[in-house]
Amino acid sequence: MNSIKKKIKHLRATLIMIALLISGICFTSTANSNSAIGEESAKITIKVFSSLTCPHCANFHNKIFEELKKEYIDTKKVKFEHHSFPLDLAALNAEKILSCFTDKETSFKFLNQVYKKQTEWAVGSDIKKINKSIKLIGKEFGLSNIKMDSCIADTKIEDKILNSRVLAQKDYKISSTPTIFINDKKYKGDHNYKSFKKELNKILQ
Secondary structure, eight states: OHHHHHHHHHHHHHHHHHHHHHTTSOOOOOOOGGGEEEOTTOSEEEEEEEOTTOHHHHHHHHHHHHHHIIIIITTTSEEEEEEEOOOSHHHHHHHHHHTTOOOHHHHHHHHHHHHHTHHHHSOSSOHHHHHHHHHHHHHHTTOOHHHHHHHHHOHHHHHHHHHHHHHHHHHHOOOSSOEEEETTEEOOSOSSHHHHHHHHHHHHO
């Protein structure tokens, strides 16, 4: 229990420190290269700021991503970016494991499963049990426990994720998750594929 409290305290301290640092420095918020999929020169770029433990984020991703990939990403019309915005320690650790992957397609397969199985792993307050459940998903896609433990313990990865979160809040005024931008315009429509597709087709006409 004490180790959990220390970790949460460290998370908060890091966020505050980064917030102070960026007050006088100009940054651009970008997705990790393995958290973006699709043609770089696509007419549409979708940015989704989300926390992997957020039920609304899972709902949005599960309802739109697979069809979106078939119809727009694979046909080079859309570039899709997952932007990490962890709201708790479990989401932060899941993001760290996501960063373990070196292949984009595999990282998104892991992301899909994390959202689909969210109600199985993102439960309770025992971070050790939560980490164990997340790692079971990582193992499905070829990551070893040693590799995942190394990523979870890596402070550089943690700082990068938290830095990205602070920058997103600063640059895009994120107040809730998921927050979706289509070509840097905030999407305010319904979180279903039909409504989302309608918005995309307006741009592609």
